[in-house]
Amino acid sequence: MPPPTPHRTAKPIRSTADFARYVGLARTTVSRVLNGQPGLKQKTIDKVRRAMDETGFTVNAYALHLKGKRAGSLGICVESLFTPPAVAKLAILQRKMRVRDVSSLIEVVDPEGMKSVIRSFLSLRVSAVVFIGHFNEADLALRIEELSHHGIPHLVVDQVGVPGANTVALDRRKAMVEMTRHLLGLGHVSFGLLGLSGTPRSIQDRLSGMAEALAGAGLTLEGSTLSLDHLHPRTGGDLEFGRALARSFLAVKRVPTAFVALNDEIAVGAIHGFQEAGCRVPEDMSVSGFNNQDICKMVKPTLTSVDQQIEATVEAAAEILIAKIGHAPVRHPAVRTIQPLLVTRESTARARTSVALRLRG
Amino acid sequence: MPPPTPHRTAKPIRSTADFARYVGLARTTVSRVLNGQPGLKQKTIDKVRRAMDETGFTVNAYALHLKGKRAGSLGICVESLFTPPAVAKLAILQRKMRVRDVSSLIEVVDPEGMKSVIRSFLSLRVSAVVFIGHFNEADLALRIEELSHHGIPHLVVDQVGVPGANTVALDRRKAMVEMTRHLLGLGHVSFGLLGLSGTPRSIQDRLSGMAEALAGAGLTLEGSTLSLDHLHPRTGGDLEFGRALARSFLAVKRVPTAFVALNDEIAVGAIHGFQEAGCRVPEDMSVSGFNNQDICKMVKPTLTSVDQQIEATVEAAAEILIAKIGHAPVRHPAVRTIQPLLVTRESTARARTSVALRLRG
DNA sequence: GACAGGTTAGGACACGTGTCCGCTATTGTC
DNA sequence: GACAATAGCGGACACGTGTCCTAACCTGTC
Secondary structure: OOOOOOOOOOOOOOHHHHHHHHOOHHHHHHHHHHHHOOOOOHHHHHHHHHHHHOOOOOHHHHHHHHHOOOOOOEEEOOOOOOOOOHHHHHHHHHHHHOOOOOEEHHHHHOOOHHHHHHHHHHOOOOOOEEEOOOOOOHHHHHHHHHHHOOOEEEEEEEEOOOOOOOEEEHHHHHHHHHHHHHHHHOOOOEEEEEEEOOOOHHHHHHHHHHHHHHHHOOHHHHHHHOHHHHHOOOOOOHHHHHHHHHHHHOOOOOOEEEEEEEEHHHHHHEEEEEHOOOOOOOOOEEEEEOEEEOHHHHHHOOOOEOOHHHHHHHHHHHHHHHHHHEEEOOOOOOOEEEOEEOOOOOOOOOOOOOOOOOOOO | OOOOOOOOOOOOOOHHHHHHHHHOHHHHHOOOOOHOOOOOOOOHHHHHHHHHHOOHHHHHHHHHHHHOOOOOOOEEEOOOOOHHHHHHHHHHHHHHHHHOOOOEEEEEEOOOOOOHHHHHEEEOOEEEEEEOOOOOOOHHHHHHHHHHHEEEEEEEEEEOOOOOOOOOEEEEEHHHHHHHHHHOOOOEEEEEEEEOOOOOOOEEEEHHHHHHHHHHOOOOOOHHHHEHHOOOOOOOOHHHHHHHHHHHHHHOOOOEEEEEEEHHHHHHHHHHHHHOOOOOOOOOOEEOOOOOOOOEEEOOOEEEEEEOOOEEEEEEEEHHHHHHHHOOOOOOEEEEEEOOOEEEOOOOOOOOOOOEEEEOO
């Protein structure tokens, strides 16, 4: 025969009413204890606390919310959990908001799913919505308009140029000004672009920064840079993409002496491509990355890159959110620009002057 | 004088009652449309749908839940968002559950916060709770008991040995059997351990696997392995930790010819440490990592490692969760073991036989 | 033992929603 | 134009909670 069910004689406790019956008090009394109202005997308070420990009873968060007793919550849309900088921002932002008693709802959104995610956040009556990463601009603008229409503050992190959007983003233009000046200062005058092509605003900003720095040296984008992005697909990972681009660049008549990559992975891939063809970095050519991820310090040569200043970015984001939550919307969108930090390492060095580039045998 | 407020004449719509007034229908009629009940004229349905597009109205998710119309939700406790394998599992699990109409609540838990996070999940009446990463075993066991007491299924991913817990974890023992046999097959007989010390079950499992493989070759852990973990703190990052350990190993009388690291970062750090001292990897010594992260392919030499088979792990996790959610608890905990995959790359090669190790000048 | 003051009981309402039900208004058919 | 079928209306209740209110209870004091 089956063994007797132990400790399961009582019915499950699903409400304060059930719980009050268990304690032997009125539901309203229990509720007053839970909400710390005055005029209660210590003995009663203790009795309720003890029963809570025994049963592990928790009030229904949904009913609580319905009564307006909600703690604020933040909806976070993140483009992907596979890009380390985005995850870092997400993690730090969640931590910063949590200490301010704001919980975070995290959703990874694919391009088609944005609308339903925002609807879900609206349905959950979040206090604000944050977008981390890069999204379809028109779509994003629509979602932001929808949020504003409902009086819900928003914040776009990383993506600039969305009309009417509160934005916190790295000054990518300035980042490229500094990077280009750094390379110019090392004597480089011809630049290979790795993954730096296309229409996204973030790339246009960076090219514009390059153009500005080049102009200061009497050079132009057209005359001094070369892009071979069209020769290879980016499928198969950024590492492979960078490696393939490097090979193609070595087949060009005048091989550039400095290479500027969209991100660190592509830069590392390119370095591998060059090394496999018998070239040395930085002796034969310089290569720079972007984002200053951990891998920059792990590869040989260590990689010159641009630090996104993630901590400062998220701090600014948290400040804006706190200021907006619970306050009337203002007419002009808040836009904060984060200053980048150039981190020079081994992969960029003085340009070759006369020695001809050794090509692979 | 202030400009007239545009488009804000109507009061905000906060409930189906407000919304029904806006549409010009009865609240119950609107509700029937929203829930797809029969007996409605197409014209009415269209009118409601159009009004929803105009206003962006969404029903209050909390009131919905209160009525029992909830979609299931999963509470995910993750140790940290800064360890790539954990984030990968999190991302894939969320995706797998989402297609099954289960939403995910993600919380990063610090050691002291575990209890309050679980209480919060209980309060939100989640359908199940998943733990990803490594936690305090006693604490975790207590939380699992609390969940079981409330009839809520749980699943522990990665951490083995928690009594009574449903578990999905890599067979770390077998992983080390294979890694050790691989190195033995290359002629190595003395091993340096990098970060592989301490009491956690995951480390003990791995050492036990090493011991088994060594025994097959007539060797023992005591006679053939060396650990210098006690000489350096792990603060300052795993890369630095590995580098420092490498330096210390080079000062030892009989330097091991093969090094086995706790993870890929430590292995890469150690390779740097060896290279900086003038040693070559793998010619002078072999180094292996663990986790098969992206960096394994980015460093030179590329790093031999163990793949965690994350996709298979998460698939097993999702299967268990789906089976448990909404079903009566079973007596015996479900335990699934995932088979690791050894990935050999350039960093491990045949052991030196006679050539003396070149020490740094 | 009576009385005042402090505590608790329990009824009521509200929050926003789904659903049931009886009733009315509209529509369609011959 | 009469009738039946159909569609929408609006009241009611429930979900679990906080809060207010009044009545009843307990406790301590003289």
